[in-house]
Every structure is written in C-alpha cells, then in structure tokens.
Amino acid sequence: HAQWLDWMVVHLARGLFVHRCLVRLQQNSRALVMFVFKPNPVTGSIEWMPRKDDDRAFADDIAKSQYGDMLHDTERNEKYYRAIRLAVKQLQSIGREIHVLDIGTGTGLLAMMAAKCGANRVSACEVFRPMAGIAHRIVKENKFSETIKVIDKRSSQMTVGSDGDISSKATLLVSELFDTEAIGEGVLSTLKDALEHLAEPDCVVVPPSCQVYVQLVESEIIASWHKLDPQQISSQYGGIRLTDRMLQCVGSPSLQDLHVSELPLDGVKLLSPPVPVFNFDFRSAEKIQLKNSCSVPFECMETGHGNALIMWWNINFDDEGKICLCTAPAWAQTSQWQWRDHWLQAIQHLESPISVHQGETLVLGAAHDDYSMWFKVLKKAEEGAIPRPSCTCGAHSTWSRSRFSMLNDSHRGSQYETVLRKIISTSGGVSTCLSISDGSLLPFLAVSLGVEKVVCCEEVSKTHQITGQLVDANEMRDRILVLPKKVVKVTTKDFEHFIGQNRKFDLLMGEPFFFSGILPWHMLFFWYARMHCDEWLSEDVKIVPQRGIVRAIAVQFQDLWKLRAPVGWVEGFDLSLFDEYAQTNVPTPNGDQIAAQSQSHCMSEPDSHALWEYPGVPLSTPADLLQFDFTMNVPDENLTNVVAMPFTSEGTCHCLVYWMEYQLDDTTTTSTGLENVPSQGQTLKWNRHFKQAVSFFSPPIQLFNPGTLKGQTGIEVHVKFEVETGSLTFEAFSL
Secondary structure (H helix, E strand, C coil), X not given: CHHHHHHHHHHHHCCCCCCEEEXXXXXXXXXXXXXXXXXXXXXXXEEEEEECCCHHHHHHHHHHCCHHHHHCCHHHHHHHHHHHHHHHHHHHHCCCCCEEEEECCCCCHHHHHHHHHCCCEEEEECCCHHHHHHHHHHHHHCCCCCCEEEECCCHHHCCECCXXXXXXXXXXXXXXXXXXCCCCCCHHHHHHHHHHHCEEEEEEEECCEEEEEEEEXXXXXXXXXXXXXXXXXXXXXXXXXXXXXXXXXXXXCCCEEECHHHCCHHHCEECCCCEEEEEEECCCHHHCCCCEEEEEEEECCCCEEEEEEEEEEEEECCCCCCCEEECCCHHHCCCCCCCCCCCCEEEEEEEEEEEECCCCEEEEEEEECCCCEEEEEECCCCCCCCCCCCCCCCHHHCCCHHHHHHHHCHHHHHHHHHHHHHHHHCCCCCCEEEECCCCCCHHHHHHHCCCCEEEEECCCHHHHHHHHHHHHHCCCXXXXXXXXXXXXXXXXHHCHHHHCCCCCEEEEECCCCCCCCCCHHHHHHHHHHHHHCHHHEEEEEEEECCEEEEEEEEEEECCHHHHCCCCCEECCEXXXXXXXXXXXXXXXXXXXXXCCCCCCEECCCCEEECHHHXXXXXCECCEXXXXXXXXXXXXXXXXXXXXXXXXXXXXXXXXXXXXXXEECCCCCEEECCXXXXXXXXCCCCECCCCCEEEEEEEEEEEECCCCCCCCCCEEEEEEEEECCCCXXXXXXXXX
C-alpha cells in the first residue's frame, strides 16, 4: 500500500488524472473495492463513489489506457515476435523443453507468439483480473488453450510444483514491464524475483537488456514547467517577491514524461551528445541491481545554459543487440522514427541552470532505485551518493507542471494586468476584491494596482501555506486575507473583520483555475462560486472574467486516433475480443475498418489530452457551442443549443475537440485551447498550459472534396448544460 500511495502521489504531481482507485482487501485477496472519483463543478470538489466489483466497469478504463496504443506499436510487436522466435529456436537447437513464462501478459499477445513459434508450454500471468479474463478468451479464440495457461496472479505470488501455479520452472522468460522511465513499473524487482523463484538457472530472457541515455539541453519552454521565474513573476504580478524557500527549492522528485519531439525545433538547444548512464542486464537475478549509481564524463558540443536533461532508453531483444528498439526523440534516432504514446521521453529539471562551454568536460551523475531514476550535472566527479531531488517549498507537491508554466506565461499575465488596471483605475477605483482561483497570484497583482483589501480562498493546505508565506514576504498581511477553505464554505464572519462590517466587494475575479478541474468546463465552478457570493457583491460589482464560452472544432489527428482505434489482427493473431470488451470502435485513418453506417456519432464522455503533443489539422472552423454569463447568477433552467459545423476540408474527421475561452472584458479573451486561427492543412497550435477535451467519432467521417461531398457535409452538435450537476454533455452526428 505504501508503494501504491507513492506511485499515486508521483503521478498526480505529473498532472495525470487517476480515474479509479483500487484497494485490495487484506481479509479476502479476491475482493476488490473500486472507487470512482470525478470533479463536481457545483461544489468545486472531487467526489468519491464506490462501484460494484464488476469487470465490465473497467471497460472504459481499458479503452482509455495504453493497451490499444501498445498493440498498435508495430515496431514493438514485430521485434518481440522476432526475438521470441529466435529464443525458441535457440532452445530447440539444444533439445530443451520450452516452458515460457510471460509476465504481465495483457491480451496474451506475447504468449501466443511463443506458442506459435513452438513453445511446449506457456504460463501467462496477469494480475489485473479483467485483462486476465480477456487474455483467457483471446487465447481460446485463437486455439491456443492447450498450450497457454492464463494465471490470474502477480508473478511474485506464483508457486512452483505439482500443486502449484506452474509444475516446473520456466526455460524462457518473456515480459513487457517497461514504462517511459524504463523501470517505473517495477521491472527490476519483478524480474529479479521471477529469476530467483520461477525460472531455471540458464533461463533465456526476452528482452535481455536495456540501456538508458541522457542528454543535456537548454530550453525556456522546459524551464517554464520547473519553477516560478522570479523575474517573470515580478514583472507580471506587480513586483511580487518570491520566498527564499521557493527560490532555493530544487523542484519535483519525479521526472516529467512528454512527447519531446513535439517541442518546436528552435525551442530546444542540444548541449551534449546522448550520454549512456545505465545498462540494465535482465539475464540473471545476480546482475539485476535494485539500487545503483554512476558518474559518466561527457564533452559539451555547444555553449549555453543547461537547465534540463532529456532521458530515453533502448531495448535489446537479443543478446547480440541486432534486434533493438529506441525510444529517443526524433532528432536522436538513427533509424526510422515511430510515434508511440506508451513510451515517451522523460525530463529531469536541473535545480538551477548551469553554464557550459563547447568542448568543456562535465560529469553526469545518475542514480536509481527499483522504481525511479534521478540525475545531476557536475563540474567534476564527487564522492558519495547522488541526492534525490526533493521539493522543500510545497508547490511541487501541489501544483502540476502546467500550473507553473501557466503562471510563468508573460502574455497571459499581461492580459489580466491590462484588464484589471483598466477596471481599478476607472469608475472611482476598487477598494475590496474577492479572488476565486486555486494557487493564484492575481491577489498580489490587484494589490499592486491599488486595491485596498483582497480576500482569497485556498482550501488545499499546502497552497494556503504557500500563499500565506508570499503575503508575509511581500508585507501584505494587512492587504490580503487568505482563508483556509473553499469559497462555497465561506461565511460573512470569515472576512468582515478584514474588509469591514457591511462592506461589499467591488471586484470579483478569477482566472478561473481550480485543482479539481480535469475537463475544460470543470472550471465553471467559478460561476457557482459567484452565485454563492452574490449577497457579498456590490450593485456595480466588476466581474473578471465576464463570460465563458465552450468552443469546438473538427480535427483529423496524425496519430492520436490510435489510442481509441480497434486493434483487430496483430502479427497474425485475432485480438478483436479486446476491441469488443473495450468498445474501441474508432477505425484506422484509411477507412479499411469502417463499418457500413450512414451516420457517424459521438456521445461518450470526452477524453482529456494535452493536444500540443498530438499534431492535427482542422476540418472545420471553430464554433461557439454555449456561452455562460458570469455577470449573472446560474439560471434555474438547463442550457441547451444545437450547432451546425460545416466541413471545410477533405480528410478523415476523427473527433471533435472542445475547450473554454474566457472574455476578461469586452476586448480581451484568453483561451484554454486554440492559439492560432486555423487554415486548411495547417497544423493546429494548442495552448500548452491546459488539456483539451476530445470526443471520437464512431466510425470516423471520411471526407472528400467538401464542395462535391454527398450526405456528409458537416456535424450537428447537441450540447446541454445541466444546472443541477454543472455537467456538460455533447452528442454529435455527421450530416
């Protein structure tokens, strides 16, 4: 449980959303209690709800997971198949019985590869029970039931013997337990245990090794995700000074996973060649070290200010290294680069930038435990352990990476500064202000512009502490009151001693941004909070933002469609039962798998994606679906609308993308989605600070020349805002 909680904290710190929390009861190892938690825009909270122990309840999780993407990774599949075939032939050549242990079998694909290649027996274990059930059905459908046994257990719980899970030890060990950071899924401890207890001493292992590479870079974009820039923050927020604790903090202990290749070419300067740091050898338990460190000298190839390290790895599928897969970004690939979403690259932010010169020799310090890695650039080798980065300011355990970049964004900050300055300097000024956003610096900006008293609410204890420390560091305790509760729980007694009895707020402002929000419209909690505060607002109160608009555009993606596309046949094996279970019915871009339907349709809850990492082109112009007037209270009746979106380009319409735009005033708008005016064939540019919502069509809409297209000329979107729940639902049809 401690390891699981650590994993959850790390992944939340990376800005990922954990859809479901699973707790295995100690009294009954077979019982699962599943909790689903989702944002509630009405209360601004995350709500947890128990769910039945029903395998079908996991279908949506599996559909949104990386299983489909892995199975679409043709390079991965082909090279595993080649390596397994080679290993089986090697054992056959010396007359050995071939008993394969496949750890983490998933759909059973690698197990079926082994059986097809001639393995005598295959034991395939899978701890995730719904996937184990799918694997069992797929194995049966492909007629391998006599050779393959699917075991619904963790490998470390398996036993060997006549009455055990397997009757004898394995002679061939196959596994795919890698994540973006290579060892984050526990491959080291899992394989070490399996080699000690479940495998013969001379067992063949596929893959046998993995090499980790690191490259020093300089990038302002990457730096914006690391810490608040004191100069940027000071210029954007009225000269605010950051605390010493924030300035001296080394940052987050976790690496940041992303598609590094999607960063602009002029946004990353390479300062060193790729530096090999670790070579993990999985061929024997003795060679697997759960903890290790090293120092590797390297020569800088450019002069600059290094502020980050980019990490990736190579897998060798055979002992000679002839079958190899590389997860490097496109610029470091020596062979044809393949897109994949399940193995990205990872970034280690340096504590502070380091000045380097072309030809200078530096030392890269690297360390790992059984689940994670960390790195450090040194001027010379140092004795002793390499310290793991650890946040000391509290912000990195509360704010996502994108929240740091959001606050560092000078353009975004200037928009709020311009609007607030205009409001505060006109109409007799503003004396009292209520700020509604989580972890916001707008209260400091308001004070610098002349507001006498600002009240803000920070329910999250760490953020309340951070904001309070900033207030003290800037000697604003008499100007800013930080309440340790959510605004919907605030009463007049909480702030009247600060602003004065019977005084009301002249300004209500928000970004809006809330930690509980996942989809763009979850930030509509601002509207409900505004309604809760209505009696505290003056008659001529100014509200920023004034309005919110949910917008949409039809998009053809280069690769994102693969996450929800059906798998069908993979390397000659029928995996359609996986598609049936996960209900992944989005066809391939060329239309080969498109069913004979007269109308495409999408209505499922959208997925959340940072779309700047996924290239795509527009097939329509952006459309306004629904508008929310924050100067008025939330209405009593639901809001509905029907919008027609004509197609403007030929191609394959994979999905609709939704985002929010906020009108700060009549002339200033800030977007959580598109940042460019799209034109035909031009790659869409998305805001890097926010995730957008994506709804896939089933099947995708195949478009030809829009001027001559018959039957499919556009999309009709039905949108409904449910006042009671604060939820937005969409139903879209091709026209």
